[in-house]
Amino acid sequence: MRSLGNRLDTVLSLVRAYGPFSLLSDVGSDHAFVAISAVQSGLAAAAVASDVREGPLEHGRENAKKLGVKVDFVLSDGLDALGAYRFDCVCICGMGGELIADILRRAGEKAFCRLLLQPMTAQDDLRKYLWENGFTIESETYVSERGKPYAVLSVIHTGKETRYSYADLFLGQFRPAGEEYARYAGKALSQAKKRRIGLLSRGEDPACEDGLIAEAEAALSAYRQ
Numbered sequence: 001m002r003s004l005g006n007r008l009d010t011v012l013s014l015v016r017a018y019g020p021f022s023l024l025s026d027v028g029s030d031h032a033f034v035a036i037s038a039v040q041s042g043l044a045a046a047a048v049a050s051d052v053r054e055g056p057l058e059h060g061r062e063n064a065k066k067l068g069v070k071v072d073f074v075l076s077d078g079l080d081a082l083g084a085y086r087f088d089c090v091c092i093c094g095m096g097g098e099l100i101a102d103i104l105r106r107a108g109e110k111a112f113c114r115l116l117l118q119p120m121t122a123q124d125d126l127r128k129y130l131w132e133n134g135f136t137i138e139s140e141t142y143v144s145e146r147g148k149p150y151a152v153l154s155v156i157h158t159g160k161e162t163r164y165s166y167a168d169l170f171l172g173q174f175r176p177a178g179e180e181y182a183r184y185a186g187k188a189l190s191q192a193k194k195r196r197i198g199l200l201s202r203g204e205d206p207a208c209e210d211g212l213i214a215e216a217e218a219a220l221s222a223y224r225q
């Protein structure tokens with residue numbers, strides 16, 4: 001299978017790890033390479049690529065045609081227009097964490113299957129939504145592409161709420177001592193330092209950011225040892 005770049009290759013490696021699936025959903029598909037590659041490599045028997053805009057959907061259709069892979073294409077805001085499908089894997093990649101959380105909120109039980117989520121921003125909002133709404137993050141895989149760190153979350157609905165700290169929202173709860181995670185924690189650290197300066201300039205208490213900064217620095221020093 002040809003490379004889709006580190007970020008989407010990681011998503012596909014998780015489809016492989018948890019699959020094979022009978023029906024995979026690629027929400028916000030644009031080029032639709034997640035859906036196309038999953039079907040092409042036999043990781044999913046069938047796939048639906050959906051996008052909220054016709055232009056990206058057409059982009060995906062052209063790619064599927066060029067590669068000779070059968071994928072269904074549906075114009076849909078999140079999973080809203082996909083009620084007729086019974087997915088066993090839903091991939092939502094390359095969108096903001098708040099938007100992913102909103103899509104899951106509206107999806108209800110349609111999201112009660114293997115979820116592979118790759119937020120570009122606001123990972124804290126996404127983790128908060130998941131932990132407070134009965135979703136369990138079973139793994140987080142860290143990867144970088146063109147110097148930017150990403151987390152890919154593998155999630156399942158268990159109905160159980162997860163206790164978490166402020167630092168967990170930004171750093172996750174796994175924190176492996178590898179180079180990829182060190183990059184991810186390094187970015188979280190520099191963002192926390194900026195928020196801390198903002199809090200101080202407004203005369204607000206920076207205690208939450210102080211705790212997060214200490215935990216991010218601990219993760220980085222664990223990697224350096």
Ligand SMILES: C[S@@+](CC[C@H](N)C(=O)[O-])C[C@H]1O[C@@H](n2cnc3c(N)ncnc32)[C@H](O)[C@@H]1O
Pocket residue numbers: 008027028029030031050051052053056076077078079092093094095099103
């Ligand atoms: C940056 S692209 C990501 C494409 C691909 N999933 C990836 O990770 O490379 C984001 C795509 O999500 C689509 N999108 C944004 N909001 C959406 C929504 N509410 N429902 C479905 N698709 C959406 C956009 O039109 C765009 O094609």
